[in-house]
Amino acid sequence: MARSHLAWAARVARWADTALGPGRGAATADGKATLSAATAERAAAELGLTAARVRAEWDTARLAGLVEVHGGSARPGWRLRAWDRDDSAVLRGWVALFDAWSLACPExxxxxxAAVAEVVSAMPQVLSFLQLSAGPVPVEQLLDLLRQRVTELRTERCEVPYDPRLEPVRPLAAAPAAAALAPEPHSADAGALAPLLDWALRALASVGALTYGAPQATLTPLGSWAVWVKLEQICVAAQSPAGNIEQAAEDMLRGCAQLRPNAARAEYRAWLAARPVGSAVTELLGAARGEDALLRGLAFEALRVVGGPAEPEVRAVLDEPALRPYALLWLAEHDGVDPEDAHEVLTREEATWLWVDTAAAVTDHGESAMLVRHLESALQPTVPALLDEVRAVGHPRTVQVLVALAAAHPDPALAKAVRRAAFQVHTGGV
Incomplete structure (x- = not known):
């Protein structure tokens, strides 16, 4: 069903890749990777569709990750490349479209x-009710459920409506009678919610999650499966093995620092399942920007669990020197490069920066023996060559790393050379 629902979006994406690849024209006119009028008309003529349908399928392709936007350009996404051989990639694309249902139709x-946001926040409960009902549900019943949920959301925020035209507060003696006549202060108005519910149901129907007629709505098998998957993710999150699910990214990563790789990945999955992908990626990159090099490495390990949805944000940090080597390795592995060969995408300077950053993590959190072993992983064939390049990259932790390495190394002559290099960096000498 997912493949069928996305079939035309995939055809439009493939047409764009073939007709508008490098050197063959431009798809966009506004710097936002939306189709220009000329491109839409051309695609419509060649694919036998209307220009409006082409635009709609292009938008679907973008939301499903079949097309990825980078600045003002678009290129085929990994899900399109895997379309013919990987059913799971197709399902992930449809789930991405399902998650973006609020963007599928104009509100x-x-x-x-704020009212639109309340409805979007309340719809998971509406969808869960549809899933449990396992059949058609009258829209009036869904509207009542939506009203209750929005009321709960407002009550949780302790909203009290304010209107300067209201009369002054009555004396306490009159309060009981007035309270009996006054409407519930947080109660949502079903009449105001009705058009927003109609919009939400139409949008969900447009992505294939349900069927919707004026009197009732019914989840499709695909929509029922998606809701089940979301509920399962919540259960996974609730079973966070190390108990870090409610922590901020930095604290969660610190909690994972002592875990074995498989256990840490399970913790990352649980933490991510409890958050919108976009905000989780932003939070992880924020932790990576801190002074703790260990958290930098762990943040990108967690981003590997996120996978494709993190690519735009990871690509956006390539201009940040402290994150660039990590981002380049992440992108190489995401594009299918073997992790053992991914380091080849780094320049010598970037690789040296990463060596120092990793050494800083070992210095802060590891044992001296680990730091000595880390010396063996350097690309440079000799210690003098390594020291020359380490001094040149200008990593802010260079002095501390070299001092710690000199203190840990058992060879007195090598330790002396490393201490001399640390002194030279500290004093600005050569």
């Missing part, structure tokens, strides 16, 4: 952004 005008 109705005349509603405050």
């Amino acid at each position: 109705p005008g005349g509603h405050e952004a």
Whole structure:
């Protein structure tokens, strides 16, 4: 079903890849990777569709990850490349489209952004009810459920409506009678929610999650499966093995530092399942920007668990010197390069920076023997050559790393050379 629902989006994405590849024209006109009018008309003529349908399928392809946007350009996503051989890639693409249902159709005008956000936040409960019902549900019943959920959300935020035109507060003696007549302060208005529910159901129907007619809505088998997967993710998150699910990214990564790789990945999965992907990636990159080199490496390990959805944000940090080597390795592995060969994408300077950064993590959190072994992993064939290049890259932790290495190394002559290099970096000498 997922393959069928995305079939035309995949065809439009493949057409764009063939017709608009490097040197064959430009797909966009606004710097946002949306199709220009000329491109849409051309695609419509060649694919036998209307220009409006081409634009709709292009948008679907972008939301499903069949097309990936980079700045003002678009290119085939990994899911499109894996379309013919990997059913799981197709399913992941559809789930990405399902997650983005609120972008699939324009929201109705005349509603405050806060009201729209409340409906989006409340829809998982509506979908869960549809899944449990396992059949058609009257829209009036869904509207009542939506009203209750929005009321709960407002109550949780302790919202009290304010209107300066209201009369002053009555004396306490009159309060009971007034309270009996006054409406519930947090109660949501079903009439105001009805057009937003209609929009939400139409949007979910457009991505294939449900069928929707005026009197009722029914989850499709694909939609029922997606809701089940989301519920399962919540259960996985609730079973966070090391108990870090509610922690901020930095604290979660610290909690994973002593775990074995498989256990750490399970913890990353649980932590990620409890958060929207976008905010989780932003939080992980924020932790990676800190001074702790260990957290930098662990953050990118967690981003490997995220996979494809993290690519735009990871690509965006390539201009940050401290993150660039990690981002380049992540992108190489994401593109299918064997992890053992991924280091070949780094320049000598980037590899040396990464060596110093890793040494800083070992210095702060490891044992002296690990630091000595780390010396053996350097690309440079000799210690003098390594020291020359380490001094040149200008890593802020160079002095501390060299001092720690000199103190840990059992060879007095080598330790002396390393101490001399540390002194030279500290004083700015050569």
